[in-house]
Amino acid sequence: MQAKDVMTTVVATIGAGASVQEAAKLMLERRVSGLPVVDAKDRVAGILSEGDLVRRAELGTERRDGSWWLRLLSLADDRSAADFVKTHATRVGDVMTRPAISVTEATPLEKVALLLEKHRIKRVPVLRAGQLVGIVSRADLVRRLAMAKPATPPAAGDRALRKRMLKALGEAGVDTTYLSIPVSSAVLHLWGMVKSRDEKQALRVAAEGIAGVRRIDDHTTVMSAMLRGSMGGL
Numbered sequence: 007m008q009a010k011d012v013m014t015t016v017v018a019t020i021g022a023g024a025s026v027q028e029a030a031k032l033m034l035e036r037r038v039s040g041l042p043v044v045d046a047k048d049r050v051a052g053i054l055s056e057g058d059l060v061r062r063a064e065l066g067t068e069r070r071d072g073s074w075w076l077r078l079l080s081l082a083d084d085r086s087a088a089d090f091v092k093t094h095a096t097r098v099g100d101v102m103t104r105p106a107i108s109v110t111e112a113t114p115l116e117k118v119a120l121l122l123e124k125h126r127i128k129r130v131p132v133l134r135a136g137q138l139v140g141i142v143s144r145a146d147l148v149r150r151l152a153m154a155k156p157a158t159p160p161a162a163g164d165r166a167l168r169k170r171m172l173k174a175l176g177e178a179g180v181d182t183t184y185l186s187i188p189v190s191s192a193v194l195h196l197w198g199m200v201k202s203r204d205e206k207q208a209l210r211v212a213a214e215g216i217a218g219v220r221r222i223d224d225h226t227t228v229m230s231a232m233l234r235g236s237m238g239g240l
Contacts, residue, residue, distance in 0.1 A: 194219045
């Protein structure tokens with residue numbers, strides 16, 4: 007799927023010249039945690055989020071790094087000036103985060119999710135020819151997940167099911183050296199040892215994700231640290 011398949015098209019926006027208080031009221035009215043900041047041609051200049059408004063002089067939450075002369079003697083960097091602007095400016099354009107990380111309508115959802123995770127942001131504007139046409143937020147991805155229908159299990163014999171299981175374990179990084187995974191009448195039997203509780207959990211998740219498996223019989227155990235050490239020395 008692509009960004010256009012999940013994006014919200016009715017987007018609350020605000021101009022750079024608006025006041026911070028107006029932006030805060032709009033967020034509350036529209037029940038959103040962030041606003042794209044746009045110009046007269048709907049081009050995105052930045053993003054104003056709740057995170058940009060957490061530290062504010064009006065709230066008494068601005069950073070206080072001591073007296074000005076101590077900062078001068080310590081040769082503080084320009085961050086103090088930037089922090090002052092962020093916490094005291096009254097216009098959205100001075101407080102917003104820029105540049106805005108954006109995507110196009112054709113951006114794959116995998117890349118959208120990666121951007122949200124990598125930059126620790128909650129939303130990305132969707133642009134068409136440089137203009138805002140929508141927005142994709144974490145909530146949009148969760149909503150699409152809730153609407154997703156389970157895939158129809160493909161017909162498969164025991165050998166094919168076992169092959170899928172081994173492939174899933176490879177993707178999960180589970181060591182199968184001490185595992186035996188026979189499949190009989192679509193029942194997946196798990197025998198042997200795994201190295202950690204995380205591996206045992208990954209083993210279960212992988213098994214539950216194999217379409218066509220009728221039942222899972224898990225008889226695996228987690229090997230002790232002492233046993234892992236002795237096997238490592240062989």
